[in-house]
Amino acid sequence: MLKPSLAIVQKDLRMEFRSKESILAMWIFSLLIFVIFNFTFEVSRLVMLEIAPGLLWVAFIFSGMFGLNHSFAVERENGNLRSMALMPVTGGSIYLGKFLSVTIIMLLFETLIFPIFVIFYDLQLTATLFLLIPVILAGTIGFTSLGTILSAVSVHTRNQQILLSLLLWPLVSPIIIWSVNLTSMVLAGEILTNFLPLLIRIIAFDVIFFTISFMLFDYILED
Amino acid sequence: MSEIALHLDSVSKDFGRIIALRGINLDVQPGEFVSILGRNGAGKTTLLNIISGISTPSEGEVLLFGTDPAASSNKSKLAVISHEMFLYSNLTAVENLEYYTQMYRVEGMEDKISSVLETVELTHRRFDLVSTFSRGMMQRLTIARALLHDPQFLLLDEPFTGLDQHAIAMLTTILKGQKAQGRTILLTTHDLHIANDLSDRFVVIDKHRVVYDAAVGALGVDELRSRFFSAEGAQS
Ligand SMILES: Nc1ncnc2c1ncn2[C@@H]1O[C@H](COP(=O)(O)OP(=O)(O)O)[C@@H](O)[C@H]1O
Ligand SMILES: [Mg+2]
Numbered sequence: 001m002l003k004p005s006l007a008i009v010q011k012d013l014r015m016e017f018r019s020k021e022s023i024l025a026m027w028i029f030s031l032l033i034f035v036i037f038n039f040t041f042e043v044s045r046l047v048m049l050e051i052a053p054g055l056l057w058v059a060f061i062f063s064g065m066f067g068l069n070h071s072f073a074v075e076r077e078n079g080n081l082r083s084m085a086l087m088p089v090t091g092g093s094i095y096l097g098k099f100l101s102v103t104i105i106m107l108l109f110e111t112l113i114f115p116i117f118v119i120f121y122d123l124q125l126t127a128t129l130f131l132l133i134p135v136i137l138a139g140t141i142g143f144t145s146l147g148t149i150l151s152a153v154s155v156h157t158r159n160q161q162i163l164l165s166l167l168l169w170p171l172v173s174p175i176i177i178w179s180v181n182l183t184s185m186v187l188a189g190e191i192l193t194n195f196l197p198l199l200i201r202i203i204a205f206d207v208i209f210f211t212i213s214f215m216l217f218d219y220i221l222e223d
Numbered sequence: 224m225s226e227i228a229l230h231l232d233s234v235s236k237d238f239g240r241i242i243a244l245r246g247i248n249l250d251v252q253p254g255e256f257v258s259i260l261g262r263n264g265a266g267k268t269t270l271l272n273i274i275s276g277i278s279t280p281s282e283g284e285v286l287l288f289g290t291d292p293a294a295s296s297n298k299s300k301l302a303v304i305s306h307e308m309f310l311y312s313n314l315t316a317v318e319n320l321e322y323y324t325q326m327y328r329v330e331g332m333e334d335k336i337s338s339v340l341e342t343v344e345l346t347h348r349r350f351d352l353v354s355t356f357s358r359g360m361m362q363r364l365t366i367a368r369a370l371l372h373d374p375q376f377l378l379l380d381e382p383f384t385g386l387d388q389h390a391i392a393m394l395t396t397i398l399k400g401q402k403a404q405g406r407t408i409l410l411t412t413h414d415l416h417i418a419n420d421l422s423d424r425f426v427v428i429d430k431h432r433v434v435y436d437a438a439v440g441a442l443g444v445d446e447l448r449s450r451f452f453s454a455e456g457a458q459s
Contacts, residue, residue, distance in 0.1 A: 010322075010325075014314065014318065015314060019313060078307055078308040078309055078311070078312070079305070079308070080309055080310075082307060086301065086303055087298060087326045088295050088298035088326075088327060090295070
């Protein structure tokens with residue numbers, strides 16, 4: 001069960017690190033977002049802190065979309081997704097493999113983006129900042145667990161990217177909004193009483209999305 | 224007791240209003256080499272997709288080794304070669320094959336990989352990215368990939384198309400070797416001479432139906448051509 005998933009992760013990471021272009025592209029893109037918002041709008045630091053969490057997640061989500069598209073473009077090439085359907089492995093283990101590789105790559109993007117964010121918004125590295133780790137993990141996993149199955153659904157359609165966006169956004173937006181809220185609390189240093197319940201709610205959605213996708217992936221592969 | 228390798232009973236397939244297959248009956252014995260002939264659009268690829276379990280028939284029953292083609296016990300017995308290469312161009316030849324051995328749980332990975340690379344004469348390019356390969360080389364690697372897990376049943380969709388003379392000879396030798404090992408082979412092709420040379424049996428599909436099914440030799444190549452593939456044949 002786990003072995004084929006790890007084989008998928010291994011091949012995906014191999015290809016990703018070989019063509020460093022997508023990582024570099026994402027990094028530059030995020031840099032641009034931060035530069036534009038930092039220097040174009042002359043706003044007070046207070047306002048800046050209001051919008052910064054949203055900007056951070058915009059950068060994360062765009063990098064995630066980019067990573068998803070790239071990861072499934074590779075599977076579309078030469079019919080590889082169909083080849084997976086012919087292999088003696090369950091849909092669940094294919095889903096797990098793609099989910100893991102997409103998640104690892106997105107977390108890697110985020111780790112590279114975050115330091116730029118800290119510098120641009122002159123954040124103090126306080127102990128509470130570590131609370132961002134579970135927030136980012138939970139938000140990212142919500143995005144990738146849904147994004148992985150929806151990418152597989154749309155990969156053989158003509159307007160692949162449009163379909164993916166149309167399917168993904170309505171489902172994933174609650175998770176993103178909650179993640180932005182939680183990020184705001186952490187950056188403002190005001191951990192409200194609803195922090196933990198909100199985080200748990202995101203995690204619950206992650207578990208639901210992951211489990212459903214894991215079980216449905218067999219049906220996605222046959223067309 | 225040798226169970227039948229493939230059994231199709233009144234299989235039909237439609238894509239919306241498009242008819243792809245109509246009432247196909249076909250039995251294939253283990254170790255048999257069957258060539259499926261037919262014009263473009265006759266339904267050959269659709270038939271192979273149904274046999275491999277990628278596509279489900281609109282009507283009728285398909286049994287591969289006595290069970291549903293999509294059953295996991297069948298997947299490790301089956302190899303498919305089609306116009307889709309099933310290769311990652313940003314991996315080397317060896318990395319592609321390693322991935323396949325892991326997915327098919329092939330024992331003795333390294334020996335197996337060097338032996339199939341030897342068979343398709345790609346050993347000297349094994350550490351090169353597939354993106355640097357010519358189309359013919361990619362097709363050879365596809366053949367190597369398909370042989371990795373010692374499949375019992377080979378489904379080949381026009382495997383000779385696009386190969387040069389040398390590669391055609393190579394594939395012919397490989398297929399003869401597979402047949403000698405008792406593998407069941409189903410092949411679609413336009414090339415009557417190659418089919419005649421390799422197979423035990425011809426099946427002709429025309430307008431989505433089986434119109435001819437007989438042992439090789441029952442009709443000569445020229446006779447087959449004039450009956451099913453000539454301009455006049457198309458009218459009748
Ligand atoms: N996915 C599909 N959607 C719609 N029509 C299809 C699809 N696949 C095949 N067809 C149609 O089914 C018929 C048989 O196609 P195919 O099996 O590819 O023929 P062959 O391989 O013999 O050339 C053709 O008319 C083709 O256009
Ligand atoms: Mg075809």
